[in-house]
Amino acid sequence: MKKQSPQIDIEKVAKLANLALKAEEKATFQKQLEEIINYVSQLGNIDTDNVEPIGHITGLENITRSDEAGPSLSQEDALLNAPKTHNGFFKVDAILEE
Amino acid sequence: MNYEPVIGLEVHVELYTKSKMFCACSADYFGEEPNTHTCPVCLGLPGALPSPNQQAIDWCLEIGLALGTKIANSSKFDRKNYFYPDLAKGYQISQYDLPFCSGGEVTLTNGKKIRITRAHMEEDTGKLTHAKVDGKSVSLIDFNRSGVPLVEIVTEPDFENAREVVEYLKKLQQTVRYLGVSQADMEKGDMRLEPNISLRKKGQKDLPDYKVEVKNINSFKFVEKAINFEISRQAKILDVGELPVQETRGWNEQKNATVSQRSKEEAHDYRYFPEPDIPPFTFTKEQIEKLTKKTPELPAAKLERFKKDYQLSQYDAEILTRDLSSADYFEEATYAGKEAGLTPKQVANIIINKKPDIANILPATLIKNYIAANQTAPVDKTKLEKAIDEVLAQNQKAVEDYKSGKENALMFLLGAVMKKIATKLDANLLKSKLQERLK
């Protein structure tokens, strides 16, 4: 990890995160997040060369269920909270696709 | 053409489990009413958690073993993060750096080996359809398919033409059907493929600096068309000294062409990280051995055995092992045929020529019917000899003709004997008898 913590490209990251930020939000976040990144970058000082990342804390392995089908929600319940539906489908504005 | 195509394949095989990958919703969604096979898990409702399907994992490993891959000692699921309206959770549970299976190969009939990079487990997305509602263009989403188990099989860029790709696909289809883990019906979307295609100068060793991925190929018919279209499209671009754009294109059936999919072109950064909701997996030698033992005889092994044990030609053996049901049918029919004095080769001919309805006619019945239809009534030997004598005497001209080399004359005499006897005879037997007499 570099001593100089990286600049966050808020525009790009917000797009990846599917968030539309207002200009003032961008400015505030830029400053706050750089402070936070700067703070968390101190981990770079710890020698972890021989440390295995922890993965799952429980130590559990191979947790599965058997292949049995159970009841599903009714179509009505599945669509109950949807803002827009049509003939049993969820509806969104057209996704542009060739 | 001065170029050599470099083609790699990603194939998604939808498994035929009873329930979905991470929930108990029925995975048998084809043709069902939209959004009737969903639950909090596969709809991505707040708070729902995945619960992995053991059968799906076993089947993924079985596919891996059939393709000669190595099963990972330890493995895990990862989250692949991206936004799309058919992706309920905003991430797909998939596998990133530790797939269940890696490093195998498939041999084509020309002897060429196609290297399998990996086979991993993931979940399917919902299905988007585009429609006009009240004059407005909209997209409609059905989450019945969301969470159905998929195995993604990735090859190295080892294919040089569409023919090789098709052969590989057919082999793969045959294999998963033999394993009984997928219907592998391309038209139904059980098997989906995404070739990545690029061209390099003949003799060049390095991989080209670009590749084009083609999606939406949903039948064998289009595999060849799409690949050949891409090859000539890219060749034209290279011919004028330019480099084709690295992009995703879709096969458009109406236009008979691949078309750029700009909407999917945004720079992807999937931000993979280990799925915290699912503990990791370890596979011991014993577990893998158990699965190997469970694995049925695969197409290539069966073909070799048919050739060896039944003395079949490559051609016959290929036809009979194309799918498991006809191979099994042949073997059962051979058993029944043996009792009726038929050789495996004869049984193979019967099946290949008669194309019996194997779903409805039992192999033993097929043999019985065949024997009955070709039954030669026992004919009194002296009566037969007498008839032959008479025919030969009455048809001196034909006898002469035969002796002077006219093969047709024999058939004429044969017919005459049949007519005289007026019972069905084994034509081959009679033929050899006549030949004997006319020596």
Add this chain to the structure above:
Amino acid sequence: MLDISDLTIEKAQKLIASKQIKALELTDAYFKRAVKLNPIINSFITITGDAARDQAKKIDDLIANKQPISPLAGIPIGIKDIFSTKGIKTTAASKVLEDYIPPYDATVVTKLKDANAVILGKTNLDAWAHGASGENSDFGAAKNPYDLERVPGGSSSGSASATAANQVLAATSTDTGGSTRQPASFCNVVGLKPTYGRVSRYGTVAMASSLDTMGHITKTIYDNALMLNTTAGYDPMDATSSTKKSEDYTKDIEKVPKGLKLGLPKEYIDGLDDKIKNVITSAAKKLEKLGVKIVEVSLPYTKYGVATYYIIQPAEVSSNLARYDGIRYGNKRDAFGPEAKRRIILGTFTLSAGYYDAYYLKAMKVRRLIRDDFINAFKEVDALICPVSPTLPFKLGEKASDPLSMYLADIYTVNINLAGVPALTVPAGFVDDPSTSSGQVLPVGMQIIGPDFSEKLLYQIGYAYEQETKWYETKPKL
């Protein structure tokens, strides 16, 4: 009118079982108090009077028919509004989910319903459980019943304030980085952060999956153990829930194991505010008088806890909040509040190409070192005692503008989540705050931390201390 001011689950249960009161009377009394105080404290986002009354009547019928009833039967409880409740709005205190009605119950809710507890309402929180003050709620901050100008802590702000204000006898909570323990400390109530995997996470809106635990807040230790008796256990719907059998946590709660040795981690004491330090050291002395041996221990990686936590947690948050796209339920993503947006951006950044190894992967390595700290400490001692928060309950609005300083206040709680071990917040006294008018005192809690699945031991230690101190009897003046 029934006097409920001194009730605990333990007492109420005896009254119901001996038919001295009806479950409906109890529910009505708590319902009235909840409704009366809510405009002042804002503990609840939703109060479910009719459903609660129906449930109470059902329990009275069971008792009338001499059916066996569980210890939680008829007990009015709150459910943090982040646990899915079938047919009852579940908002996570965010505008994104302001109208969302789940078609299913979280496992914890199912278990509590099966035990015939009476759900009185959904309690307030920092939106998505992001915060330590309750001020990030999109439906107004909850207040601290001990000083209405102060925060009750967070994120389980409403669960702590409702229990402290006796609007309910208990409330569920979650704890990802201190969200149960810190508000319990600020409100003089008992809060449990169970071992990761001890209580099913299924159906609770996920914050950071590898850190989330499902706790609860009660007035007393015994009540807390009763709640865990119901909520603990393996759940096939949560692949990370432990297959280890749960215990009867109330059995032998009054017995402290002989020769018990507790550790005071020096990293949690050095530099601590004097007033809070006094509370912790006098608590330690109390325990010594009870025959417990206290020694100093060291958890050297403690100082890296907040940095590690604020990498792992936002990364998982960014992925867990991706499902909120306004298509299947809820409002669009612009309805997220600033704290959620901040964490989504931060987590998206640290997971993005080129940064994953330096941040997320690095943090997962340091996380192991932090867990090893605890494992090593538990080779020397049976459990640890330490403060919960470096500060007293602070004034509403006092810290809201500086996210980093808010995050730094999680210093004594996040390491426990990173390690996965259980911890119990126990009321440990009151101190006066110079900035308040004379006579005003503020609660301080302490944490008892144990090895994986040591909840029973934590309750035994907590119970012994509680019997000596009875801080829970000091009620807020409302």
